Amino acid sequence: MKRWMRLDNAALIFPAIRNSRWVNTFRISAELTETVDPAVLAQAVKDLKPRFPSFYVRLGTGAFWYYLQQIDEAPAPRPEYAYPLTHMGKREQRRCCFRVLYHENRIAAEFFHVITDGKGGEIFVKSLVARYLELRYGITVPKEGGIRDIADKARPEEVQDAFRKYTGEVPMTRREDTVYHLFGTPDGTGFMHIITGLIPTDELVKKAREYHSTVTGFLSAVMIKTIIDMQDCHIRGKKRRPVKISVPINMRKVFGAETLRNFTLVLNIGVDPRLKEYTLEEICREYRNQMALELTPEKMAARIAANVLPAQNKLLRVAPLFIKNMAMRWVYSRYGERKGCINISNLGLIDMPAVMQDHVKRIDFVVGVQLTYPNNCSVASCGNVTAVNMIRSIQETELERRFFTNLVKLGIPVAVESNES
Amino acid sequence: MYCVKCGVRLEDGAAACPLCGTPSWNPEERERNTHYNPELYPAPEKEGKYTLLAVITVVMAGIALGCLIACLVALGRVGWSGYVLFGVAFVYISAVLPFWFRRYYPAVFLPLSFAALAGYLLYINGATGGHWFLSFAFPVTGMAFLITYFSVGIALIRFKPRTKLMLLGLLFILTGGFMLLLEFFLHISFSMKMFRWSIYPAAFFGILGIFLFIASLIRPLRRGLYKKFFI
Known part of the structure; x- marks a missing residue:
């Protein structure tokens, strides 16, 4: 009998809020030194299947809940489309919840958020690339830095719903200020524009240290400053709104969990420009202080409880799926995307064994645009290259221009690329 | 090669800065965008x-x-x-x-x-060999259609609140008139007595409609009504 799983607690929201044009996806890609061989890649994707049972699944619909059903066949790698993160429709989700793409010397995996989060995706892509390199060049990649050995069996703690395990008893309120909302002219065609800023990691770390901040903190502070400036162009005085960045936190670190499924919580961190004219130093300090205040296991457990406890409510559990979907859509529209202006999702330094590093030039991490946010920002470092991927569904490049120009003004060299010809 | 405006380094052969659109100085001929596959677009989703x-x-x-x-x-x-x-x-x-x-x-x-x-x-x-279609069913269906059409229009089209209230008033007056006509058509088709019931709903809808119509013209009254009846 084939195995099926319940959705983990964070994943519950994603099928409920998807629509015919938008679904919550993200992508991790690795640029190799040589052209990718699709046949070898297909074999590598097949080989990983027993080791990653929670990835090779399709989304099924029950009467009361969605579920994930394991699939028989590993998905075949496909050539890359004209732009990243093309819409993953319901039909595709019913076949498989992720896709593997290749283009010239790049391997990419695009995941529906229902199966995993950025960290889980990173481990999968690293293991995939390691297996590909082993098959292609006959090398042996040491299984370290998260790379899984395909000879092993999947451990139970890797496929469990960590949210249920680490939930607190008292939920924390979701009430927060509604923030400024970025806007622009929708592209309308579904084309996802990407502008990538490539920054030398050492320079970025050095600059962040100058501001007594982490890389994520520093980039978030620059982004907050940028959005404050943009807001000032449209709204002045007391009508301005707080500017906050949604920062996904990898909870595996906080709780020492090992799950490969979703285990991320978002913290909204930012400042209220009505209070004063913040300098970059002050925003960095605010970021640091707010992070220190919120990022404790107890508070995180309380935040998890706010998501887990409603899902355990008896009345809600017996409600048919479409009622649940309506309820979740309502909650999402109220709390999901009104508390942060933009995501800054940082995978951090992606470490890999030296044998593998020789073949991998760069890792990119792209989180798709949200339902109502027109922009999104995701960061990943590999070697000495930090790739800041800014995706947008609108025509204007104002946010990207201001953000990268602000970085250049701070003395950080930025090289930009885009996917528009 | 750098963008003269933003100060960021551009890709070799980029024709313009992707951030600000400024044409790059002395661009080499760029063959094609190699980051993605420019020919392959996803097939449109089939709906179940x-x-x-x-x-x-x-x-x-x-x-x-x-x-x-x-x-x-x-x-x-x-x-x-x-x-x-x-x-x-x-x-x-x-x-x-x-x-x-x-x-x-x-x-x-x-x-x-x-x-x-x-x-x-x-x-x-x-x-059934009836004689009621032209004298009763057709006009009544037609009037029901007009009233439905009118109300759906009011509900869906975005008007100023004042205009909406005015149209709502007109709709009520129309509905009142419809009641009178309904009884009239019953009278001529099935020889029922005239003015037995229709004047009551007609008066109710008519007065309500006239009141809303007037309210739409008088601002303080409109505001007072909104204060009492907002949802």
Whole structure:
């Protein structure tokens, strides 16, 4: 009998809020030194299947809940489309919840958020690339830095719903200020524009240290400053709104969990420009202080409880799926995307064994645009290259221009690329 | 190569800065965008609802045809299956047909539904040898259509609150008038007595409509009403 799983607690929201044009996806890609061989890649994707049972699944619909059903066949790698993160429709989700793409010397995996989060995706892509390199060049990649050995069996703690395990008893309120909302002219065609800023990691770390901040903190502070400036162009005085960045936190670190499924919580961190004219130093300090205040296991457990406890409510559990979907859509529209202006999702330094590093030039991490946010920002470092991927569904490049120009003004060299010809 | 405006380094051969659009200085000829596959676009998503609609269509057509054939075989004429046939056509046109389209177009589908209803009534009239279609069913269906059309228009089209209130007033007055006409058509078709009941709803709707119409013209009254009745 084939195995099926319940959705983990964070994943519950994603099928409920998807629509015919938008679904919550993200992508991790690795640029190799040589052209990718699709046949070898297909074999590598097949080989990983027993080791990653929670990835090779399709989304099924029950009467009361969605579920994930394991699939028989590993998905075949496909050539890359004209732009990243093309819409993953319901039909595709019913076949498989992720896709593997290749283009010239790049391997990419695009995941529906229902199966995993950025960290889980990173481990999968690293293991995939390691297996590909082993098959292609006959090398042996040491299984370290998260790379899984395909000879092993999947451990139970890797496929469990960590949210249920680490939930607190008292939920924390979701009430927060509604923030400024970025806007622009929708592209309308579904084309996802990407502008990538490539920054030398050492320079970025050095600059962040100058501001007594982490890389994520520093980039978030620059982004907050940028959005404050943009807001000032449209709204002045007391009508301005707080500017906050949604920062996904990898909870595996906080709780020492090992799950490969979703285990991320978002913290909204930012400042209220009505209070004063913040300098970059002050925003960095605010970021640091707010992070220190919120990022404790107890508070995180309380935040998890706010998501887990409603899902355990008896009345809600017996409600048919479409009622649940309506309820979740309502909650999402109220709390999901009104508390942060933009995501800054940082995978951090992606470490890999030296044998593998020789073949991998760069890792990119792209989180798709949200339902109502027109922009999104995701960061990943590999070697000495930090790739800041800014995706947008609108025509204007104002946010990207201001953000990268602000970085250049701070003395950080930025090289930009885009996917528009 | 750097952008003169933003100060960021550009890709070799980039024609313009992707951030600000400033043309790059001395660009080398760029062959093509190599980051993605510029030829391959995803196929448009097929929607599952069409299968369901096709099944419903086949089932409904099956029922109608089945009845027709059964009647022809048993009675040798269309008989009661005509009612089924026209009834199914009416239900199909008003409840199934709109779903074949991506959007619901009330301006098209509402008249169609009422036309289908009028057609059904005309058939019944003809089949039963009645005399009430032209003098009763047709005008009443027409008026019901007008009122529905008018109210859907008010609900869907974005007006200023004042205009909306004014139109709502007109709609109520129209509804009051419809009550009077309904009794009138009953009177001429089925020789019922005139002015037995219709004046009450007509007076109610008429007064309410006139009040709303006036309220739409007087700002303080409008505001006071909103304060009492906002949702």
